[in-house]
Amino acid sequence: MKIQEWPISKFYLQKLSKSPVKHFCAKHFIVRQSISDGDDMVSFQFSKEQEYIRKAAREFAEKEFTPELAMKCDREEKFPEELFRKCAELGFHAVAIPEEYGGGGYGPIEQMIVMEEFSSVNPGLGLACLIPTFGMEILLLHGSEEQKEKYIPKVAEGKWIMGMANTEPDAGSDSAGIKTRAVKEGDEWVLNGTKMFISNGSIADFILVTARTAEVKDFKERHKGISYFIVETNSEGYRATPIKGKMGIRATDTAEVSLRNVRVPSENLVGQEGMGFYYMMEFFDITRVWVAAQAVGIARGALNLAIEYTKQRKAFGMPLATFQYVNFKIAELATKIEAARTLAYRAAAVQIEKGKPDSTLSSMAKWYAGEVAVETCNWCLQFHGGYGYIDEYPINQFYRDAKITEIYEGAKEIEKLVIARNLFRMKV
Numbered sequence: 001m002k003i004q005e006w007p008i009s010k011f012y013l014q015k016l017s018k019s020p021v022k023h024f025c026a027k028h029f030i031v032r033q034s035i036s037d038g039d040d041m042v043s044f045q046f047s048k049e050q051e052y053i054r055k056a057a058r059e060f061a062e063k064e065f066t067p068e069l070a071m072k073c074d075r076e077e078k079f080p081e082e083l084f085r086k087c088a089e090l091g092f093h094a095v096a097i098p099e100e101y102g103g104g105g106y107g108p109i110e111q112m113i114v115m116e117e118f119s120s121v122n123p124g125l126g127l128a129c130l131i132p133t134f135g136m137e138i139l140l141l142h143g144s145e146e147q148k149e150k151y152i153p154k155v156a157e158g159k160w161i162m163g164m165a166n167t168e169p170d171a172g173s174d175s176a177g178i179k180t181r182a183v184k185e186g187d188e189w190v191l192n193g194t195k196m197f198i199s200n201g202s203i204a205d206f207i208l209v210t211a212r213t214a215e216v217k218d219f220k221e222r223h224k225g226i227s228y229f230i231v232e233t234n235s236e237g238y239r240a241t242p243i244k245g246k247m248g249i250r251a252t253d254t255a256e257v258s259l260r261n262v263r264v265p266s267e268n269l270v271g272q273e274g275m276g277f278y279y280m281m282e283f284f285d286i287t288r289v290w291v292a293a294q295a296v297g298i299a300r301g302a303l304n305l306a307i308e309y310t311k312q313r314k315a316f317g318m319p320l321a322t323f324q325y326v327n328f329k330i331a332e333l334a335t336k337i338e339a340a341r342t343l344a345y346r347a348a349a350v351q352i353e354k355g356k357p358d359s360t361l362s363s364m365a366k367w368y369a370g371e372v373a374v375e376t377c378n379w380c381l382q383f384h385g386g387y388g389y390i391d392e393y394p395i396n397q398f399y400r401d402a403k404i405t406e407i408y409e410g411a412k413e414i415e416k417l418v419i420a421r422n423l424f425r426m427k428v
């Protein structure tokens with residue numbers, strides 16, 4: 001046995017730290033990290049440390065994601081602030097933020113583990129706990145040291161919430177089609193435009209906003225001339241209108257954001273001017289495995305609900321679980337979930353090995369896991385019959401929450417386009 005060496009990449013793999021998560025784990029388990037000899041062997045097992053994080057995340061979710069809170073936040077479309085603070089105290093939301101900025105110092109696998117476990121217990125509350133760091137990778141990879149020091153520790157502590165805004169009323173899948181403009185005036189940038197469906201838009205302290213900083217005449221060149229800015233939400237001219245009536249993930253905040261002559265200092269430009277579109281594509285390549293883990297968690301949770309329900313519910317004098325058709329379907333879904341899970345973690349493992357994401361694998365993982373989640377929830381609700389149609393039954397929420405994984409961070413068709421373009425080596 002020997003201590004595992006952690007490969008070095010730009011930000012993923014930091015030394016293990018005395019993070020709150022680790023403290024939490026250590027409180028419950030003895031933390032020791034080791035792998036068996038034979039480095040060239042393919043391993044499909046979590047390390048002991050990862051297993052401890054998984055158990056800790058599960059324990060937290062089972063204790064804190066009560067059915068009452070889940071129902072309240074779902075029905076009232078309410079962000080569970082107190083729950084988020086508890087989660088943040090333990091550091092689950094910041095598990096992959098480097099320890100020098102106050103995070104757990106772990107990597108994408110650990111982040112996925114937390115996401116998967118949280119989502120399997122309650123997808124809405126799980127996402128609400130973890131989405132407050134949305135956009136963090138862009139800041140970590142391209143922010144200046146001053147920006148990182150000013151913003152990241154506050155997010156890691158759970159004191160500040162962030163977001164990332166690109167989508168506009170007329171530009172979603174076509175993410176280079178944005179109309180928001182940023183014009184330089186002295187040592188400030190002035191932003192004007194409207195952003196749509198922005199997660200945390202009305203609860204965030206700051207948002208990473210894309211805006212066009214250079215006009216391009218050629219339609220095919222539109223991805224050039226887009227830049228990222230840090231916009232503090234208390235800036236004059238920033239207005240967020242919460243979007244109500246979402247089908248699922250109703251415990252999260254989603255808003256339409258209007259920017260009217262919002263002035264930000266020039267030092268709020270993130271990275272290089274004109275590189276925003278490329279940063280965004282890189283970001284999605286990284287975070288799509290995170291959505292895949294969310295989808296896998298949702299599917300797992302739904303399947304567990306269906307297994308329990310079909311063991312108890314009788315029809316024609318027999319438990320549903322004894323019908324062969326039910327058995328076959330449960331077996332098929334479980335197999336698909338396992339395949340999606342393996343693909344998702346492999347995509348993340350390749351990120352670690354290469355030190356950068358593999359966009360083909362990330363897109364495959366997100367598309368496939370999303371599809372499996374939607375299919376699984378559909379069948380699991382079906383097995384609940386009429387009861388599944390009522391929101392008092394948790395399967396109902398899983399069914400509604402699953403759908404978002406096929407829409408945000410790239411609709412499933414966009415994932416397929418990325419995969420095909422990479423395979424054909426066409427210019428994206």
Ligand SMILES: Cc1cc2nc3c(=O)[nH]c(=O)nc-3n(C[C@H](O)[C@H](O)[C@H](O)COP(=O)(O)OP(=O)(O)OC[C@H]3O[C@@H](n4cnc5c(N)ncnc54)[C@H](O)[C@@H]3O)c2cc1C
Pocket residue numbers: 134163164165166167170171172173174196197198199200246249254404407408409410411412413414417
């Ligand atoms: C709850 C929620 C939270 C969100 N959070 C954020 C956020 O924090 N930040 C942010 O920037 N955005 C966010 N979004 C926006 C999300 O990323 C977009 O909704 C998504 O990218 C799809 O864009 P659209 O809605 O404009 O659909 P459109 O681009 O209009 O596409 C509609 C449909 O057309 C099909 N389609 C589109 N293009 C193609 C194509 N080329 N080939 C084949 N089919 C195609 C797909 O089926 C797609 O679903 C969020 C959305 C929701 C619903």
